[in-house]
Amino acid sequence: MQRVESEVDLDQILITEDEILGCLARMGKQITADYDGKDLLLVGVLKGAVMVMADLARAIDRHVEMDWMAVSSYGSGTKSSGVVRILKDLDTDVAGRDVLIVEDVVDTGLTLSWLVANLRSRGPSSVRIASLLRKPDAMQMEIDVDYVGFDIPNSFVVGYGLDYGERYRNLRCIATLGEQAHE
Template identity: 45%
Template sequence: MQAQDIERVLFTEEALRTRVAELAAQIDRDYAGREPMFISVLRGSFIFMADLVRAVTLPCKLDFMAVSSYGSGTTSSGQVKITKDLSENIEGRDIVVVEDILDSGNTLAYLLQILQARRPASIRLCTLLDKPSRRVKPVQADYVGFPVEDLFVVGYGLDYAERYRNLPYIGVLKPQVYEPAASGDA
C-alpha cells in the first residue's frame, strides 16, 4: 500500500545489502584489534545499524540515542533535543555513530559535540545517505553509504511522519504526499 506513494526506487534492497557489506568490511579494517561501540541515532538508523553490525566481524558493543530536530515536518527545525540518552559510559571507547542521513548537519554537529565532551578515545561517523548540498554545519562522515541529491527519500528506516520506515528499499516520496501537509502548516 505504501509503495503507491513512491515516485521511484533510488537504492534497491540488493544495492543496500552490497553497500552495507562494503562499509562493514572497511570498519573491520579500520578497527582491527579493537572493540568499537556503535551508537545508533534513533529512529531512522535502526535498520541500517542492525544490518551493519551483523556484517561487522569484530567484537563490538551497541547503544542508542534519540535526538530530534525535525518533529513531524520535512525540514530540520534547527533546534535539537536529546529524547533518549546513552545507557553506557563512552569514556575511552572507540565510537562509531550510525546515522540514516546526513542532511543539514544541525543534529549531528550538536550530537557529536555532546559525545566528544564525554571523552571517548575516538569518534567516527557512519551515515547511510549523505546530502552535501543541504549542509549548513561543517560535518563530514567518515563512512558514507551513498551520496544523494536533494530528494525526499524514505524507506529502510527513513520516514515521513513515522511512515515508510519498513520499506526494504530507499525510494523518492511523491511530492503530493508531503506537500499538502507542508502547505497546511503555513
C-alpha cells in the same frame, strides 16, 4: 518491491535493497579492518538508523557493542527545525571507548555536529561517523563522515528506516514520495 503503502505513494526508487546491503557489506569490511583490536561501540541514532545499524552491525566481522540515542530536530515535518533535543540518552559510558555513530542520513549536518560535540565531551578515545546516506547539497555545517554509503540529491526520502509521519520506515529501498503522499 515490497508493498507497504500504495505504490502510487512512491515517486522514484533511488537505491534498491540489494544496493543497500552490498554497500553496508563493504562498509562493514572497512570498519572491521579500521577498528581491529579496538573497543568499538556503535551508537545508533533512533529511529531512522535502526535498519542501517542492524545490517551494518551484522556486516562487521568482530565483536561490537551497541547503544542508542534519540535526538530530534525534525518534529513531524520534512525540514530540520535546527533545535536539537535529546529524547533518549546512552546507557553506556563512552569514556575511553572508540565510538562510531551510525546514521541513516546526513542532511544539514547541524544535528550531527551537535551530537559529535556532545559525545566528545564525554571523553571517548575517538568519535567517527558512518552514514548510509549523505546529502552534500543540503549541508550547512562541515561534517567529516568517515563511512558514507551513498551521496544523494537534496530530496526528502523514505524507506530503510527513514519516515514521513512515521510511515514508510519498513520499505526495503530508499525512495522519494509522490505529491499525493504528502496530502
